[in-house]
Amino acid sequence: MNIKKTLIAASIGLALAATAYGAAHSPISARQAAMKAVGGQMRTLGGMAQGKVAYDDFAVISALEIMRDAAASARPLFPAGTEMGEETRAKPEIWADGSDFDTRMGQLLASLDAAIAAEPADLASYRPLFGAIAGSCKGCHEKYRAPEN
Template sequence: MKLKTALFAIAFTGLAMGAVTAADEPQMVRQEMMKKVGGAMGALAGIAKGEKPYDAAVVTASLTTMSETAKAFPDQFPAGSETGMDTEASPKIWENMEDFKAKALKLGADADAVLAAMPADQAAVGAALGTIGPNCGGCHEVYRLKK
């Protein structure tokens, strides 16, 4: 009985540790980062489409999230993180790391530029998305593989 409990405890600890480690792996970190960018995009698009009222705080927060996340994003692709955990990262990232970095930084720079001009109404948010949006597809076209 004691042995069983001990084994169970060990197994459980192992599982829990496994979960902690997995969340820290670059594959998981970058997936979460992309989800954050997607969330920020969604918040802005809601305003642009008129589904949500214009809210300067939301616009600022979303653009800041995009800028910060995009700039830190290329650091999450160390050697050894090419595969595993259902990563959809294309091997081309490591073949063209400079171009990949440039694309991520451009998203950051575009978000910064929009933030500096601060879109003041629904139409301006829509126009801002026209600037920012193509970065998403432009990078995913080359550097993401859908499984």
């Protein structure tokens, strides 16, 4: 294992520890914690896509790996019966629309896997990959996440 891979493995371990902590609580607070971890990586990923931060392929891959693990742990945390309570912003349409919500989670994971596999070496190759990921967040939130009160 080279240093890069070791560092990535270490950061994934930390992300998993964080989501395992969340899993000890209810599905609602656990999925909110997992989603927060997903969102936390947007600072790095979005800042680079916008050219605000110098492109760093190592930082991108690390952030993508953490985001993918956090998104994968959020996916099963929307069981029926968790429509209400604990100030959830999950809309009831998630459970009314059949499998569309889960399909969208799958698409997010697929776009993350694709970006990781592509190992984008520069900003030009990274931008469209990031665009697909960000579009996935936006599309699902518009349909299935209530505004903050």
